Each structure stands twice: as structure tokens, then as C-alpha cells.
Amino acid sequence: MTSRYGEAMVEPSAFPEPILHVDMDAFFVEVERLQDATLQGVPVVVGGLGNRGVVAAASYEARAYGVHSAMPVVQARRLCPHARFVPPDHRRYRAVSEEVFAIFRSFTPRVEGLSVDEAFLDVSGLRRHYPSSAAVGIQVRASIQDQLSLPASVGVATNKFLAKLASEEAKPDGLLTVAAGRELDFLHPLEVRRMWGVGEATYATLEGLGVNTIGDLARVPQSTLEQRLGRSLGQHLYRLALGEDDRPVEPDGETKSVSSEQTFESDLTAPDVIETELLRQCERVGSRLRRAGLAGRTVTVKLRYSDFTTITRSHSFASGVDVTHDIYEAVRDLVGRVDLGRAVRLLGVGVTSLESAGGPRQLGLKRPAAWDDVSAAVDEVRARFGDGAVAPARLVPPPSSSE
Ligand SMILES: [Mg+2]
Numbered sequence: 001m002t003s004r005y006g007e008a009m010v011e012p013s014a015f016p017e018p019i020l021h022v023d024m025d026a027f028f029v030e031v032e033r034l035q036d037a038t039l040q041g042v043p044v045v046v047g048g049l050g051n052r053g054v055v056a057a058a059s060y061e062a063r064a065y066g067v068h069s070a071m072p073v074v075q076a077r078r079l080c081p082h083a084r085f086v087p088p089d090h091r092r093y094r095a096v097s098e099e100v101f102a103i104f105r106s107f108t109p110r111v112e113g114l115s116v117d118e119a120f121l122d123v124s125g126l127r128r129h130y131p132s133s134a135a136v137g138i139q140v141r142a143s144i145q146d147q148l149s150l151p152a153s154v155g156v157a158t159n160k161f162l163a164k165l166a167s168e169e170a171k172p173d174g175l176l177t178v179a180a181g182r183e184l185d186f187l188h189p190l191e192v193r194r195m196w197g198v199g200e201a202t203y204a205t206l207e208g209l210g211v212n213t214i215g216d217l218a219r220v221p222q223s224t225l226e227q228r229l230g231r232s233l234g235q236h237l238y239r240l241a242l243g244e245d246d247r248p249v250e251p252d253g254e255t256k257s258v259s260s261e262q263t264f265e266s267d268l269t270a271p272d273v274i275e276t277e278l279l280r281q282c283e284r285v286g287s288r289l290r291r292a293g294l295a296g297r298t299v300t301v302k303l304r305y306s307d308f309t310t311i312t313r314s315h316s317f318a319s320g321v322d323v324t325h326d327i328y329e330a331v332r333d334l335v336g337r338v339d340l341g342r343a344v345r346l347l348g349v350g351v352t353s354l355e356s357a358g359g360p361r362q363l364g365l366k367r368p369a370a371w372d373d374v375s376a377a378v379d380e381v382r383a384r385f386g387d388g389a390v391a392p393a394r395l396v397p398p399p400s401s402s403e
Helices: 025-037 072-080 090-109 135-149 160-170 183-186 200-208 216-220 221-229 231-241 271-291 324-335 370-385
Strands: 019-024 044-046 055-058 084-086 111-115 119-124 152-157 175-177 260-268 292-305 311-323 344-356
Touching: 019 135, 019 160, 025 044, 025 090, 044 072, 044 221, 055 072, 072 119, 084 292, 090 135, 090 271, 135 200, 152 160, 152 370, 160 175, 160 183, 175 311, 183 216, 183 324, 200 221, 216 231, 216 292, 221 231, 260 271, 271 292, 271 311, 271 344, 271 370, 292 324, 311 324, 324 344
Parallel strands: 044 084, 152 175
Antiparallel strands: 019 119, 019 152, 044 055, 111 119, 260 344, 292 311, 292 344
16 A cells, blocks of 8 residues: 555665674773773783783783783783783773663663673664664764773674674774675685684684685585584584574663763852753753663652762653653752752762653643654754754853854
8 A cells, every 4th residue: 555655654774784793992901091091002911910810801002912811911921021910800890881781771772791891782773763773883982982981892784793793893993884785795804713602623623624714614515514513503604604693682681770970070059050951961861761762750860969968859750751851841840849059069860660662651741742753853863963963952052142
């Protein structure tokens, strides 16, 4: 059936490359550098300092000397004696990792962690908000840089196998898209050792077959691979060598909350400045909710005064909200009941009791339905031009009077 408005009703087409692999660059080293600026630009080795210690991470400057993770620290010292050696602080890495994953989940709930510093993201649900999956990747990298000052690399591809290889190729601090239809141009020149999850014995067998690159592997008859490696592994590797991988991204867990929090360099004292900051945070939270296709029933505002007393106040709706205006109305009601006459050092806005945004809409909200369209339009512009591109009029500084 054709509609007169057929064109306008067509869904945006699916992203041809819907899978992102995001991998932090030299994660432990970069977290240490946040604490100690003298570690910038010099070889750094994070590892146990005893004689039996092992390298947990090496900076790119140290890798240039042949140092790599899992190497004995003693050997790293021989290769790069002038490196700075730092003991690992795994508690801190886990805490920063949680922040990194919170950023991933602010884009999509479909996040599958592989380790403390890397994950797959299935961004196929974001096609209404971004022109391409690479645009999502660019925004993920920018958010990690803006919010945590840490570098990350992103691979964008049709499947997990290719996305992971692409992020390795993008390193450090880059993004690489393997365009749909061009998979083999990217894949076949790579060394077969780069294939993920293949053990030493398998490599030895493949080398025995004269296989050096993934392209070589693709030219070995499938029956030979099945015979030498067993049916299941042989089939699996043969399909990977053709760039085929249908393993889905398996999300780790549900997103429990979406929030934004900021500590200010100098305390805020003027109530209207505080309200403007709260609106900015509502805008950020609303945008993340909509991007992830989520809505939440409970809105919480948090204020910490200059003497570190902290108060939180919550409001619950009968059904989920995801429109900035609704979140802000709740926040304004809540702060209307607290003391804004004192200096504030931290403000936060959070939305919890999350549900899929497809559920029943909150009824009886005192706002025109047009706010939904405004939010959608804002998301669209943000997706194309970045988070700074649009803001509610209140957040735009007034033009200075020139008369
Ligand atoms: Mg990494």
C-alpha cells in the first residue's frame, strides 16, 4: 500500500555498520597521568614493583622500546630503564571504568563489556538521532574526552569481529570505520595472529598450512580447515576470514539511572544562576534518556553546599518522562522547597526507575505536546553538530547591549 505521504513516513534506514568497539588507550597509564602530570609524554610502565612483578600497562612511549603488558617488570626495566614505574591502583581503575561505562550506557543500553576498559556497543537503535554510526563513535570519543579527559579508540563495523580489529587499527586516539561492502579490503591484509580468541596451537597449525594473513586463511578450503582444526573451529575461522560474524552484542545489565553532576570551580550563590545550571543538567539528562530510548519515573536533584552538607530531593511521576521540560519542571518544584540562600558547590540531576520510552506517556503534564518535538529537534541537531550546538534559550548568553 502506498501512502500519499509515503516518503515522509519511511523510517530512517538502518545503519550499515551498527557495531562499535570502544577501547580506552593505555587505560591504566592514562588514569595515572590524570593524577600526576609529570607522567605526560614520558615512558610509563604500570606494574607490580617487586622482582616478580608483571607489566599491567605500558604507555605508547614505553611500547616503542618493546615493553608490553604481561611482560615481567624486570625485563621492562632492562628494555626501558628510564621509564617511570608506577604500582597499579586497581580500585581507582575500576572506579574510572564505571564512569566510562556510564558514558557508554548514556548512548545505548546495548553495551557488552569485554574488560575494564573496552566494550561493544550496538548502536542500531540510534539511527533516528545520528546521521551514521561513525557519528555516534565520534560523539562517544568526545564525551569520554570532555568528561574524563581520557583518550579512547573506536572501531565501527558491520559486526563484532571487524569492529574489534578496527579499533586496534585506529589506535591510539582514533576512529576507523570498516565500510559495509569493503570488509575484505580491510580484513585480508591483516596478519592471522590478529584474529581474536585463537590460541597458540591453532596459529601453529595455520602457519603449517602456509597461512600468514587472514586473506591466506580465506583461500584455504573450508574442508581442510575443518579437518585440521576440528569441524566447529574450522567453520568458525573460515567464516571470520570472510568477514562474517553474527554474534550479537549481549548487554551486561540494565541501566539503572541517568544522571549529571557537576562541582563548580567557584561556589554558586545567585538563585537564577543555580536554576540555569540545573536546566543545563536537565537538558543533558533528557538528551541521554532519549538517545537511549529510556524514560524515568523518578527525578532527583542533589545540592551540596560550600560546607559540604548535601541534600537530595526526589519527585516521582506516575509514568516515565524523557522530555527536558518535564524533568526541569520537577527539578524546579523540588528546589523551590530548599534553601538557595547559601553558596552551592555541587549540583546534580538524576532520573531513575527507568523504563523503555515506548511505554504509556505521562498524562496531565502542564505543557504543550510540542515540547516532544522540540526535544526531538534538539537531539537531531546535537547528533549532527555536537552537544554544544543547541541549548535552551535560557542557556544562551544574552547579547551584550551595544548602545
Ligand atoms: Mg584498552
